[in-house]
Amino acid sequence: MATSVGIFDSGVGGLTVSEALHRLAPALPQRYFADTACFPYGGRSDGVVAARALTLARRLVDEGCSLLIVACNTASSAALLRLRDELDVPIVGMEPPLKPAAARSRSGRVAVLVTAATARGSRLARLHDDHANGVDIETVPMPGLADLVESGEIRGDAVERTLREGLDGPLSRGVDQVALGCTHYGFLLPVLRGLLAESVDVLHAAEPVARRTVDRL
Numbered sequence: 602m603a604t605s606v607g608i609f610d611s612g613v614g615g616l617t618v619s620e621a622l623h624r625l626a627p628a629l630p631q632r633y634f635a636d637t638a639c640f641p642y643g644g645r646s647d648g649v650v651a652a653r654a655l656t657l658a659r660r661l662v663d664e665g666c667s668l669l670i671v672a673c674n675t676a677s678s679a680a681l682l683r684l685r686d687e688l689d690v691p692i693v694g695m696e697p698p699l700k701p702a703a704a705r706s707r708s709g710r711v712a713v714l715v716t717a718a719t720a721r722g723s724r725l726a727r728l729h730d731d732h733a734n735g736v737d738i739e740t741v742p743m744p745g746l747a748d749l750v751e752s753g754e755i756r757g758d759a760v761e762r763t764l765r766e767g768l769d770g771p772l773s774r775g776v777d778q779v780a781l782g783c784t785h786y787g788f789l790l791p792v793l794r795g796l797l798a799e800s801v802d803v804l805h806a807a808e809p810v811a812r813r814t815v816d817r818l
């Protein structure tokens with residue numbers, strides 16, 4: 602069987618990673634699993650998300666995938682270490698791009714938009730400890746935002762209102778970097794660009810993860 606990369610997420614979010622990988626390696630076969638039966642992961646416990654992630658990862662390996670991408674911050678937070686322990690293929694995970702955001706910030710203030718489950722996970726806390734470097738990082742849980750994207754609403758009033766509610770406070774405190782900590786939010790880059798001043802950068806990890814995957818191959 603040809604080498605293929607298995608990618609999974611709770612829904613469409615991981616397609617942002619799949620698309621970045623396809624741009625870098627168009628001939629590389631990909632197998633994508635959207636776990637819509639269990640969407641949204643962000644509202645579930647770590648135990649439930651980890652169990653799902655393990656089931657999906659095993660299934661993709663059984664189907665011939667020789668490398669996996671957990672194209673979901675929530676599942677990476679809940680299960681990445683366990684997946685790496687239990688499976689015999691390389692596994693690339695996602696994490697909110699806090700490190701580049703903190704490094705680029707001129708104001709010393711960064712906002713990271715995440716699901717509720719990622720917000721309370723120990724992985725995000727560890728990222729803060731490792732990479733904040735004196736930069737003030739505000740974690741902004743965005744309940745309902747991935748649901749809008751999953752249902753196809755990637756622009757319009759509801760999306761703009763939800764983003765404003767999450768970002769108005771951090772922006773008023775001088776945030777100049779917005780790190781996207783959920784793959785679904787990658788679909789909101791155009792609307793975010795329209796809402797934010799030019800001096801505010803938006804960082805999404807899809808492309809770096811695609812590059813890391815190609816390096817691993």
Ligand code: DGL
Nearest residue numbers: 611614642643674675784
């Ligand atoms: N796309 C997922 C992530 O990166 C989560 C969306 C959800 O199911 O809540 O966190």
